[in-house]
Amino acid sequence: MNFLKKFCSLVVAGIISSVASSANSCTFITLTGADGTVVASRTMEWGAFDLSPMMTFVAAGTKASSMKMPDGQEGAQWVTKYDVLGVTMLGQMLFGDGINSEGLNVSLLYLPGFAEYQAYDPNEAEISLAPVDFTGFMLSQFASVAEVKQAVEKIRLVPVVTPELGVAAPVHFSITDKSGDQIVVEYVGGALKVYEKTLGVMTNSPPYDWHINNARNYINMRSVDWPEIDANGIDLAPIGYGTGLLGLPGDFTPPSRFIRALAWTETSRATDGGEDTVHEALRILANFQLPMEATDKKLNPAELDILKYGGTQYTVSYDLKNLRAYFQTSENPKVRSVDFNKFDFGGTPTPLKIPMRDLSGSFATDVTPIR
Template identity: 30%
Template structure:
């Protein structure tokens, strides 16, 4: 369970954001790979990043699997769970295309693509295959959302019907069902509006609304992927457009707060709890990460550009960043 967003501020600066919701402890790390850095894929291939890449991910099998990230060209994206719909073939020695594990696709895209159009071109020569994830013991069912400096959004999904690449006109992605279904489902909420409901007359019975927000009463309030998709699209498309990048980052955090999961409210079949382990926003123009963890709501800012100047990858455990949850005290 995760939610991702992208949008422009009034100065046409792009931000990308996401919640990372999962039932297993991910131990997330911030990782920076400079341009030219080599890394090993799940299939044992050695690849070199054309562009500097920075992202949040976890250490798995002697490598870092990225959950979200940005590159030095201003391309950003995130991987989200797509259970019940994602379908990846097993690796084959007889494939005529380059094969890449779905777990490696985000890093590959950020390391080799400068724009959404580049992603489309790269995917034409790729076969995304399924590799068992050591954390869950299953083939990780992923789909992806990307954005670049243009502010456009792209969704990449592979199902039993094949690979699908969709333009994302709403700048939101959650989980299952597939993206076209989520877009169609929005039509069930045509009556939702930010305006207040007027007084009504039911055959002589006069009724007035309670307070404000009567126009939003039909919004779904649960944490299912369709409910989060509808709620986030409504909030994102009706917010006051941020004037600049700082306002955009703050607005992004506010929108994502509407779908964050407290630990304990979503219980899985194995008795664990899905909860929001971190929330991140990215300024694509300046390549600056902003994130906060479940344990500490204080927002941490990291400029990726100086890290890319290092010849080695830089790793920072998000859990080890100890800052006060209080900014200051009134006296």
Template identity: 45%
Template sequence: MSLHRHWVICLLILSISVLLPAPVVACTGIKLVGADGTVVFGRTQEWGKFDLKPQIAAYPSGTSFQSSVPGGDKGIAWKAKYGLAGVLLMNRVINTGMNEAGLAGGMFFHKGFAEYAKYDAGKAAVSMAPSALLTYILSNFATVDEVKQGLSAIRVVPVVDPALGIPFPLHAMITDPAGNAIVIEFKGGKAIVFDNPVGVITNNPTFDWQLTNLRNYGNLSNTPFADTKWGDYEITPLAGGSGMLGLPGDFTSPSRFVRAAAFVQTARKTTGGEDTVQEAFRILDSFDLSATQSEGSAGATGPSLLAGTQYTVLNDTKNKIIYYHTMFNRRVRMVDLTKIDFKMGKALSMPLDQVRKQDVDEVTGKLR
């Protein structure tokens, strides 16, 4: 092949790759702490390709779980030490949740960076699909330190997810009621654990890169910049928010990470409980996406979704309450784990939306 023809082909491939639509990875997670020590972990769930059919599900302590491994064989089996509740996707994957000890976490898309262990049939008894990771953590551990120790006993292997057609590429953020937070990623077949000093997670690339990138934004502030002079010309802020000049506004993972970190660091001081939950919702609502912007939006099938952000969920790890709203109904709903009998002997579930319609409260008659 001539050099000229080689370059023509390369340019053609590059042009096609630029023009083709690509899914945008866009979930955002944060940790927020109130004055009374309330630790809230929350996340948005973006996916535009199909309806995730989210449910709230609760599993009692003693529940038996079994993960699959490549080839359809049986992988690790275990019984839940702790009862847990969370958002169940496609009737099979707990993607975000909290257990009765207050340990909370979520799994986030990490396509192109998650490198799972090569499957070894001789180690099937300690091997699991990526989709089982959060259920395993929440059903077995009460603290971040326990999670760190427990990860060494399992192998996450590349089981093809039936909905995605590939192994679920993930990393995860885990938070406990003491405020400890970690990010779990997979590199070279091993689980890599990072302490999370900023309480934020998005998607690609790796978490350590995201922390390094924050050093480009150390000038950001929630206060206006000071009046100054350039020569004889006075420079003053044009409007409020001048301290955040330079904050990236696009929806790529690095930009959302910077924006989420800035919003968490400059968040309103809260008392705890519902006050902290309200502030966390305020922050996460600014990351909502349209259906065409979100994860898996390319090649969307089935009925059109109202939004790319299918739901937003918050976990109050102190008071053991899960709060959420959805793309169909912005009303905040709650599930109080302290009122669930986690020795009930059976799993319970319900759709996030009993009716997929916004319940509008008409207040015209209350005008005085």
């Protein structure tokens, strides 16, 4: 717990140390296939402790509520309008990301040092949410980005402390629907900010508008190599493949990952849609797998032991057209999927969770010829 106290104090102070920035280095991307399939995908990095991610099914008609407010009052309470499928964490109904039956995706990513929520007003407790309840609320209540844009103006996101962190989780959100419409929602300086023009990718701090401005430094990136030039009669040709992305940053910081995610989605191959687009998204996100060497094991080696294969706790890709989720974990890199159309939400009166770290199968398929 000493590490958590130190970590939380750094967040509160707004100091993004090498430990903090690498331990919560989530990356989000979107791709669109030729048939109109929109795929929203993300990695979940968290090197501080085990998030215990579970693929969770919640049927429409389920009663739900926010965490209690800072003064102990009940917060917002609602009945889910749509079926929801997504990843919950910490053994609770706290969605890190998910999809609903209408093809809406919401993904929560960290924003340490900058996220600052609206002031809590006891008189508005019934429309107030904890930051970690935002994802589940939006997924269960709204069908499109347009509806979410209206909804965020009518709710309040207030600084309710997440016990496992010791502070109100500093987060921001990417919201995408099956049409490809997308917004980014942040709370900075106590004010709501909605970015209606996005680049289709998101990482962590600083806020989203900073990343958009920073992207202007990399507009020279392209998918093909630069041609040779003549310099005083000498032909100077590229030394090798890859000059089109010369200068692409390679470290784990949020600004560098944002630029890599943008470069690789903008130069990705054309896909047919469906699993072909999901395959391309997972291929891109494989470049963002966080090795455990990027965190300080000396701080708490016991809690980091379960993450021995790396700090990326899971990678998930949501097909918003065909309503399927594909996922893998560091412990089990095999891609597994769940299908909205095959699951009986009507026969699930209470939320159903399945472990994402299923190690029952073999690590590799033995294809040795048998004579």
